Amino acid sequence: MNLSRSAFLAGVVATAMVGFAADASAQGKPAREKCYGVSLAGYNDCAAGPGTSCSGTSKVNYQGNAWKLVPQGTCTTLKSPTSPTGFGQLAAFKEKRG
Incomplete structure (x- = not known):
C-alpha cells in the first residue's frame, strides 16, 4: 500500500513538472x-x-x-x-x- 502511494505522488509531481515546462516555453515566445x-x-x-x-x-x-x-x-x-x-x-x- 505504501508503494502505490509513492507511485501516485511521483505521478502527481511528474504531471506538475510537465505543466510548468509547457507554461515556461509558451511565455518565452513573442x-x-x-x-x-x-x-x-x-x-x-x-x-x-x-x-x-x-x-x-x-x-x-x-x-x-x-x-x-x-x-x-x-x-x-x-x-x-x-x-x-x-x-x-x-x-x-x-x-x-x-
Whole structure:
C-alpha cells in the first residue's frame, strides 16, 4: 500500500513538472498575429481561400486571403504588392493586380 502511494505522488509531481515546462516555453515566445498577403505561393500558414485546405496551399505570391504568422505589430510594415496599401493586412483582402 505504501508503494502505490509513492507511485501516485511521483505521478502527481511528474504531471506538475510537465505543466510548468509547457507554461515556461509558451511565455518565452513573442506574441504573433495573422498577416494577410505577405506569404509566397505555397508558404502560407493557413486560410488560403476556396479550393485550398490550409498551410502551404496558397496558389500565388501575396495572396490576399492567405495569412502568415508574424511578430505582433509588424504585419502592416511587411511588403505586399497586391494589397491596397502595399503592405500586409490584418484581414483578408481582394488583391490588386497589374
